[in-house]
């Protein structure tokens with residue numbers, strides 16, 4: 001047979017597979033109708049195991065490949081059935097009720113920022129909100145507490161840095177409080193070494209900053225031969241070294257914070273990577289989805305079975321969603337089990353997207369929709 005002839009043969013087999021696939025899905029729809037009447041759950045682990053074990057044996061050498069194909073078909077079959085049974089309705093209602101005007105048009109919102117005045121989060125808040133009424137929180141947890149108590153409507157915090165990675169504490173707090181991400185901005189971050197007047201690079205013995213900033217500037221700090229010391233935030237470190245007025249102690253912070261607290265800048269752009277950049281998010285008790293929302297964040301856990309993460313992710317690939325981040329965090333109450341955080345580009349109002357999310361919300365042991373929001377990229381140089 002020539003290549004063309006073999007391909008014709010493949011086309012003809014595909015036609016038959018397609019019509020069998022449609023028949024199988026139609027049968028799944030009939031199963032769903034019975035389940036609707038009898039109140040049985042969509043997922044039947046025993047039946048799926050039986051199908052897979054039969055397929056594995058019947059396909060001989062191709063057993064494991066055939067199992068992948070059939071497992072995928074059963075995933076599709078369950079997703080159709082959930083749709084018929086109205087699965088994931090709470091998520092649909094949440095998304096339907098979340099439509100709102102752009103946050104940038106909101107005036108005078110109460111916004112809790114991480115750090116002190118002059119922090120990078122302060123700069124991010126200024127990008128995201130117009131004439132916000134700002135308050136400052138020394139710890140990440142204080143931002144969440146301010147929102148929980150109603151002292152603030154929104155909070156602005158960093159979630160991820162291009163050099164030092166995720167701010168894991170923020171991810172853990174997001175799960176604990178079940179808040180939503182309503183906006184995001186990516187900003188270039190330019191750190192400086194600042195100290196009280198009279199200090200010079202030669203007098204500095206200790207460098208104070210947030211662990212993330214210390215990591216981002218690790219090469220500079222070690223070349224200086226100074227001891228890195230963790231502090232609550234970059235801006236608090238700048239304020240504190242100014243108050244101590246000790247020429248052996250410096251902070252890593254923004255130029256803006258250095259200026260605000262009367263420090264001198266001993267060295268500029270001290271981060272390991274010149275194009276260092278951080279993502280900040282605005283969080284809220286209430287979900288808002290504005291028309292320009294282009295990023296979706298989720299957190300879920302998966303069953304402790306072979307291939308379960310692969311199978312969840314395969315659905316995103318099949319629908320052509322571009323995943324921009326995946327991060328796992330330990331589930332603190334269970335040993336060596338994980339929450340997975342996923343960011344992808346999309347709008348939850350679209351049918352395909354909502355269909356997938358509703359299905360996942362029904363089937364995964366834990367599923368939380370963290371938000372659908374616009375992400376801006378700031379051209380500003382991380383000032384403030």
Ligand SMILES: C=C(O[C@@H]1C=C(C(=O)O)C=C[C@H]1O)C(=O)O
Pocket residue numbers: 028031042043044045047048051073074075077078081
């Ligand atoms: C079709 C059913 O529903 C689900 C899908 C299955 C399938 O597509 O083969 C098998 C078991 C269930 O998890 C069923 O219960 O038979």
